[in-house]
Amino acid sequence: MGIGDKLKGVVDKGKDAVSKNADKIEDAVDKAGGFVDKKTKGKYSDKIQKGKEAAKKVIPPQA
Known part of the structure; x- marks a missing residue:
């Protein structure tokens, strides 16, 4: 078995x-976005929302 x-x-x-x-993971993304937005x-807000949406797009649907 190789590397x-x-x-x-x-x-x-x-x-x-x-x-x-x-x-x-989606809940964590929402929490983190809310935290950063509050701070x-x-x-x-608009950039944070776009970042949250981008992060959620790469999360595969539940199996």
């Missing part, structure tokens, strides 16, 4: 973990 095979196994495990916990007093 490429080992890395593929790690990546596959990561993808599986993300897909099983997609709802928790910046709404100054970057």
Whole structure:
């Protein structure tokens, strides 16, 4: 088993973990965005919203 095979196994495990916990990850993204928005007093709300949407697009749907 070469390093490429080992890395593929790690990546596959990561993808599986993300897909099983997609709802928790989305909640965390929302919480983090809300926290940052509060700390910046709404100054970057539009950019934060776009960032949250972009982050959620890369989260695969739950299996």
